[in-house]
Each structure stands twice: as C-alpha cells, then as structure tokens.
Amino acid sequence: MTWNWEFAFEIFPEIASAIWLVIGITIGAYIVSLVLGLVLTFARRSSFKPLAYLTYGFIEFVRSTPPLVQLFFVYFALPAIGISLNKYAAGILTLGIHYSTYLSEVYRSGIDSVPKGQWEAARAMNFSKIQTWFRVILPQAIPPVIPMIGNYLLVLFKETPLLMAIGVGEFLQEAQLIGASNFRYLEPITIVGLLFLLLSYPSAVLINKLEQRSKLGFGTRKN
Amino acid sequence: MEAYINILPRLLPGAVITVQVLLASAALAFVVAFVAGLGRVSKYSIVRKITAVYVELFRGTSLLVQLFWIYFALPAFGIQFSPFLAGVVALGLNYGAYASEVVRGAILAVPSGQTEASIALNMSNWQRMRLIILPQAFRIMLPGFGNISIELLKGTSLVSLITLTDLTYKGLIIQNTNLSYTMPVFVMLLVVYFIIALPLIILAKKLEKNASRGVAKA
Amino acid sequence: MGMTEKQLKSSNKPDKEMPLVQYENVTKKFGDVEVLKGLDLEIKQGEKVALIGPSGSGKTTIIRMLMTLEKPSGGVISLNGEPLWHKKIGDKLVPADEKHLRKLRSDIGMVFQHFNLFPHMTILRNVTEAPIHVLGLSKEEANERAVDMLNKVGLGDKLDAYPEQLSGGQKQRVAIARAVVMHPKVMLFDEVTSALDPELVGEVLQVIRDLAKETDMAMILVTHEMDFARDIADRVVFLHNGQIEEEGHPEDIFETPESERLQGFLSRFLNT
Numbered sequence: 192m193t194w195n196w197e198f199a200f201e202i203f204p205e206i207a208s209a210i211w212l213v214i215g216i217t218i219g220a221y222i223v224s225l226v227l228g229l230v231l232t233f234a235r236r237s238s239f240k241p242l243a244y245l246t247y248g249f250i251e252f253v254r255s256t257p258p259l260v261q262l263f264f265v266y267f268a269l270p271a272i273g274i275s276l277n278k279y280a281a282g283i284l285t286l287g288i289h290y291s292t293y294l295s296e297v298y299r300s301g302i303d304s305v306p307k308g309q310w311e312a313a314r315a316m317n318f319s320k321i322q323t324w325f326r327v328i329l330p331q332a333i334p335p336v337i338p339m340i341g342n343y344l345l346v347l348f349k350e351t352p353l354l355m356a357i358g359v360g361e362f363l364q365e366a367q368l369i370g371a372s373n374f375r376y377l378e379p380i381t382i383v384g385l386l387f388l389l390l391s392y393p394s395a396v397l398i399n400k401l402e403q404r405s406k407l408g409f410g411t412r413k414n
Numbered sequence: 415m416e417a418y419i420n421i422l423p424r425l426l427p428g429a430v431i432t433v434q435v436l437l438a439s440a441a442l443a444f445v446v447a448f449v450a451g452l453g454r455v456s457k458y459s460i461v462r463k464i465t466a467v468y469v470e471l472f473r474g475t476s477l478l479v480q481l482f483w484i485y486f487a488l489p490a491f492g493i494q495f496s497p498f499l500a501g502v503v504a505l506g507l508n509y510g511a512y513a514s515e516v517v518r519g520a521i522l523a524v525p526s527g528q529t530e531a532s533i534a535l536n537m538s539n540w541q542r543m544r545l546i547i548l549p550q551a552f553r554i555m556l557p558g559f560g561n562i563s564i565e566l567l568k569g570t571s572l573v574s575l576i577t578l579t580d581l582t583y584k585g586l587i588i589q590n591t592n593l594s595y596t597m598p599v600f601v602m603l604l605v606v607y608f609i610i611a612l613p614l615i616i617l618a619k620k621l622e623k624n625a626s627r628g629v630a631k632a
Numbered sequence: 633m634g635m636t637e638k639q640l641k642s643s644n645k646p647d648k649e650m651p652l653v654q655y656e657n658v659t660k661k662f663g664d665v666e667v668l669k670g671l672d673l674e675i676k677q678g679e680k681v682a683l684i685g686p687s688g689s690g691k692t693t694i695i696r697m698l699m700t701l702e703k704p705s706g707g708v709i710s711l712n713g714e715p716l717w718h719k720k721i722g723d724k725l726v727p728a729d730e731k732h733l734r735k736l737r738s739d740i741g742m743v744f745q746h747f748n749l750f751p752h753m754t755i756l757r758n759v760t761e762a763p764i765h766v767l768g769l770s771k772e773e774a775n776e777r778a779v780d781m782l783n784k785v786g787l788g789d790k791l792d793a794y795p796e797q798l799s800g801g802q803k804q805r806v807a808i809a810r811a812v813v814m815h816p817k818v819m820l821f822d823e824v825t826s827a828l829d830p831e832l833v834g835e836v837l838q839v840i841r842d843l844a845k846e847t848d849m850a851m852i853l854v855t856h857e858m859d860f861a862r863d864i865a866d867r868v869v870f871l872h873n874g875q876i877e878e879e880g881h882p883e884d885i886f887e888t889p890e891s892e893r894l895q896g897f898l899s900r901f902l903n904t
C-alpha cells in the first residue's frame with residue numbers, strides 16, 4: 192500500500208476545515224496562559240509567604256505532570272465538585288493553565304534581568320508599587336523576552352492534537368476518523384503532519400525575525 | 415479517602431510501564447541527541463542539512479501526530495510496531511530532536527580558545543571533540559537534559575492513546591469501571607506522575623547549580 | 633630529553649641554511665579590510681624574533697596563520713621549505729588537507745594570551761594529554777616528560793590542581809609547559825603576559841627567558857614588553873599597518889630606530 196494522491200486530495204479539505212477550531216483554541220489557550228502566567232509571577236513574588244510557596248508548589252506540580260491527565264481531570268473530574276465545562280472550554284483552560292507555568296518562568300527571567308538600580312531609582316522617585324511595576328519594571332522586563340513569549344504560541348498550537356482525547360475534533364481526530372472509516376491512515380495522518388509544518392514553519396521564521404528586531408531595539412539596555 | 419488508597423495499588427502496574435517507556439525512550443533520545451547534535455556542527459554541509467531537516471521536522475510537528483504516524487501510518491510501508499515500541503520510537507525521536515539542540519548549543523558554548531588550544535597541540539578533529547570539547551559541553555548540557563527528561567515523562571502519557579496500558583491508561587480503565595472513582599483516579603494519577611517526576615526535578619535543579627564548573631569561560 | 637626525536641625531524645631536511653619559517657608575499661583580508669599587505673619574513677632554526685607594533689598592526693594575525701588558526705588570503709607560508717597551506721602534488725599546489733596540516737603543525741607550538749588551559753583536567757593532564765594522544769607516548773613517558781617540564785617552570789607541586797585553582801602567572805607557565813612538551817621547532821607567543829596582573833608578569837617572562845637559553849627552538853614573540861624583547865630577541869620586527877616598517881638587531885631597533893613611526897612607538901614606552 193503506498194501513497195494515494197486521489198484519496199489525499201479528497202480528504203484534505205475535510206481535515207483542513209478544522210483550522211479555525213484549532214486556531215481558536217490556540218489563541219484562547221494563549222490568552223489564558225499569558226494572563227495567568229503574569230498572575231502566577233506576581234503571586235510567586237508575593238511578600239505574603241504562604242501565597243508565594245503555594246504558587247511555587249502549584250507551578251512545579253502543573254509543570255511536571257502530563258497535560259493529558261490534567262485535561263482528563265478538568266473535563267471528567269471537575270464536574271464532581273460542580274465545575275462542568277464543555278470540551279472546548281476544558282481544552283482551552285487546561286492548555287492555558289499548563290503553559291501559564293512556563294510563561295511565568297519567562298516573565299520571571301525578564302524581570303530578573305532588569306537591573307537592581309531601576310528598582311532603587313523608582314523608589315527614589317517615590318513611585319507606588321503599582322507604578323513601579325507598570326511604568327518602570329515591566330516595560331523593561333517584557334520586550335527582551337517577547338520572542339520567547341511568541342514561541343509559546345507555536346508550542347500551544349502544536350499541543351492542540353492532545354484535545355482529541357476528549358473528542359475535540361481538531362486535525363488529528365478528523366484524520367483518525369477518516370483513517371478508521373477507510374482503513375487508510377497514511378494519507379490522513381501525513382496530511383496532519385504537513386499542516387503543522389506548513390503553519391508552524393512560517394510562524395517560526397516570523398518569531399525569529401521578531402527576535403532579531405528585539406535584539407536590535409533593546410540590546411543597549413544594560414547599565 | 416478510602417477510594418484514594420484503593421486506587422493506588424491498582425495503578426502501580428501502569429506506573430511500571432510508564433517508567434519502562436520513560437527509561438527506554440530516554441536512552442534512545444540521548445543517543446539521537448548526540449548523533450544529531452554532532453551532525454548539526456559537522457564540517458560537512460550535507461550532514462548539517464540532513465540533521466537540520468530531521469530536527470525541524472520533529473520540532474515542527476506534534477509529538478502526538480508523530481506517535482500516530484508511527485503507529486497507524488507506518489504499517490502502510492509494512493512496518494508494524496507494538497504500542498510499546500511505537501511509543502519509545504516516537505518519544506525518543508521527538509525529544510532526541512529537542513535534546514540535540516541542547517547538545518549543539520552546548521558544543522557551541524565552549525569558548526573558541528579551547529578549540530584553538532587543541533589545534534595548537536595538533537589534535538585531530540575527533541580528538542578535539544572527544545577530549546576537549548565534549549567533556550566541557552557535557553556539563554553545559556546536563557541541566558537541559560534534566561528539563562527534557564521531565565518533558566519526556568509527561569510525554570509518555572500519550573502512549574495511552576495508542577492503547578499501551580501505562581499509568582494513564584490504567585487510570586482510565588479504573589475510572590471507566592467505577593465512575594464514582596472519577597475524582598480520586600485523576601487526582602491519584604497526577605500525584606503518582608508527580609512522584610515519578612520528583613527525582614528528575616531535584617536532579618535538574620542540582621545540575622543547574624553545578625553547570626558552570628569545569629567549563630572554560632569565554 | 634627527546635634528542636632522538638629531534639635528530640629524526642632535522643635529518644629530513646639537513647640544509648642548515650634553509651629558513652625554518654618563511655612568509656612570502658603573504659596577504660590577509662578580513663572581509664574588505666586588508667590587515668596584512670604582502671608580508672615577507674623569514675625565521676631561521678633556533679632564531680628568536682620579537683614582533684612589536686601598535687594595536688591592530690597585524691602581529692597576532694601573523695602568528696595565527698602559522699599556527700593554522702587563520703588562513704592567508706594570498707602568498708605562501710612555508711615550514712621547512714614545505715608550503716603550509718598548500719600541498720604539492722607533482723608540481724601543482726592544491727589546498728592543504730587536514731592530514732597535511734597535521735603533519736606540519738607538529739613542528740609548531742603556541743602559547744595564548746588567555747592561556748586556554750583545559751579547565752576539566754588537572755595540571756598534569758593538561759600537559760600530558762597531547763603527548764599521549766597526539767605523539768603516542770605511553771602514559772609513563774608522557775608523565776615523566778610533563779613532570780620534568782612542570783618542575784622547570786616551578787609548578788612541580790601543582791600536578792593535581794585544576795586550572796581554576798592557579799593564579800594567572802601559574803596558568804601561563806602551565807600553558808608554556810604544555811606547548812613545550814610537544815617539542816615543536818618553533819614556538820609562538822601572543823602577548824602572553826598582557827592578561828596578567830603586573831606583579832605576575834616577571835615570573836612568566838623568566839620562564840620564557842630560561843627556555844630561550846636552554847633550547848634550540850625558534851620563537852616568535854608578540855610582546856609589548858620592550859625590555860624583554862631586547863633581552864631575548866635575536867631580531868626585532870616592527871610592524872605597522874600590516875607591513876614591516878623596520879627590522880633589525882635589538883640594539884639597533886631600540887637605540888637607533890630609523891623610521892619616525894618606530895621612534896614614535898618607542899617613545900610611548902619610554903615615557904611610561
């Protein structure tokens with residue numbers, strides 16, 4: 192059995208039609224992780240120690256357990272305590288929460304790279320805590336890590352096939368269904384792989400460009 | 415609480431499979447990482463190109479897609495892997511590609527003065543790599559390997575989707591036969607995964623601390 | 633020590649008059665910038681030559697090309713009458729392959745400004761690694777040779793230390809020992825004291841002085857230490873802008889410099 196072009200062309204639109212769903216989930220999860228990541232970063236630095244430790248524990252736990260099991264937990268187990276989500280919300284939330292722990296690391300590295308003098312200068316100018324964060328620290332901490340942040344959009348995109356496990360009909364599940372009903376898996380799954388390459392490669396190049404630009408723009412930021 | 419305790423022993427056989435998959439695919443990933451990592455810095459451009467294509471291919475698509483391709487599509491070419499082997503091959507090749515970037519980065523991070531000193535001592539290319547560059551690069555790699563091993567552990571759960579009875583799959587079976595166990599099963603699954611990950615986390619943190627010892631400064 | 637090896641090497645080319653190292657019309661460009669403009673330079677067996685000149689004049693480039701760390705853009709560098717970067721096949725010159733480079737490299741040693749010791753090895757292993765793996769000496773032979781040399785540079789008590797435990801001066805002395813045990817015919821020194829704290833410079837220069845007296849290795853020394861150059865060199869070469877501006881016996885160069893540029897260059901050292 193070898194590659195069948197006719198079959199491939201026939202099923203391609205069917206698989207590719209999931210693209211808006213995939214993009215929607217990716218962007219939804221990305222927004223969750225961007226925002227929650229920032230919250231985790233602040234909570235981790237909180238001067239209220241129990242909150243800081245709890246956040247640290249949460250990050251370590253979520254980062255080192257499989258997103259697939261987390262997905263099952265959110266979708267199947269949470270209803271037991273009254274939190275019922277549809278599969279799309281469960282998927283978006285799980286991926287978003289999982290990767291928020293990675294993004295909080297990225298934010299943290301950005302914040303750590305802001306010279307200490309900046310904090311002191313902000314204090315000397317009598318900025319409030321909020322002002323210090325949003326006017327002094329974050330505007331310097333975020334730009335250098337923008338490429339890394341951007342990269343997680345790609346990472347999330349590539350994680351979406353996971354959601355087939357709870358029946359979200361993204362690329363891979365479409366392919367799997369086609370494969371099962373035709374007893375031909377080669378073409379549908381290969382098409383999924385190609386779709387990922389096709390969509391992620393240009394984005395990777397774009398992010399790379401962004402990285403070059405951010406290096407140029409912020410390269411002189413050291414004191 | 416009783417449910418939680420009841421579940422644990424029934425998960426153990428699955429945990430054993432998970433650890434087996436982890437160890438086997440880590441070994442494969444390790445070998446692949448060095449072969450591909452050295453390929454990326456080869457002096458032959460054809461070798462560099464081939465390894466670059468391999469790395470981009472595996473990093474540009476999803477692990478789950480690769481796993482399905484190896485398990486469901488490869489048989490079209492007459493290659494039928496068992497779920498265990500398919501899992502190990504997919505995980506090994508995928509994380510090997512990521513780890514090869516760690517290897518490459520580490521080799522390039524060894525200051526050029528080390529290369530120049532080796533040339534001045536008339537070492538061959540391979541001696542230079544083996545005696546001077548790799549021993550130093552290895553220390554730089556270790557934290558990266560530590561982190562990838564945790565990612566690899568998480569990745570092993572995907573083999574449950576090709577019917578290998580690993581930890582996750584065992585959990586699903588228990589949950590399926592007793593729906594009132596849903597909450598305890600998934601909580602315990604997460605806990606057991608975390609327990610398996612714990613030594614890796616500690617190791618990774620340790621390695622990160624010691625990374626710069628015995629490496630030339632630029 | 634190693635006499636048989638030395639005799640073997642020189643018996644290939646018994647011609648005493650042939651220069652050991654010869655640069656003929658050598659040019660070097662980095663991108664569009666020509667940093668060496670047709671260099672002609674000869675170094676005889678056992679000769680000690682000091683290269684002096686302002687920053688950027690091309691001193692480092694000259695010795696890095698001989699060490700095969702940098703490829704000349706034009707001209708020929710020969711060692712023992714054999715072209716370094718080319719290989720003669722019949723009477724055609726083709727670019728040298730790794731094998732050819734390694735053969736010729738065995739007569740050249742180099743000490744770097746920043747030592748470049750191997751941080752993952754003890755001092756002893758730093759010095760024995762190449763003799764064992766490159767020269768094929770047994771571990772015992774290599775150890776003997778290394779300990780002997782490390783004693784000479786005053787570090788016989790540091791065999792099991794790691795580079796990070798040594799001072800800059802000690803590191804540089806190890807680096808010298810590491811190069812010398814390979815028994816090269818020509819040793820290259822690139823500002824080997826300029827990364828050192830001032831109080832450590834003397835000990836390193838002393839080691840090189842002793843070495844110069846005791847061995848018949850040729851030496852090319854890039855240095856900013858004028859007293860040292862004068863003391864040790866048979867010949868001093870003053871470079872400016874990728875060209876030899878003036879060369880001669882140290883007395884002449886330092887006492888009666890002819891070119892204005894050399895006068896200017898030297899006056900800066902006398903004033904400090």
Ligand SMILES: Nc1ncnc2c1ncn2[C@@H]1O[C@H](COP(=O)(O)OP(=O)(O)OP(=O)(O)O)[C@@H](O)[C@H]1O
Binds near residue numbers: 686687688691694
């Ligand atoms: N790898 C390189 N790429 C580009 N330009 C280079 C490179 N190496 C050297 N140059 C340039 O070549 C010129 C000569 O450099 P070289 O290092 O030989 O000078 P030098 O005489 O050793 O100077 P110094 O006393 O500062 O060590 C300089 O202008 C330098 O900027």
Ligand SMILES: [Mg+2]
Binds near residue numbers: 691692693
């Ligand atoms: Mg120089």
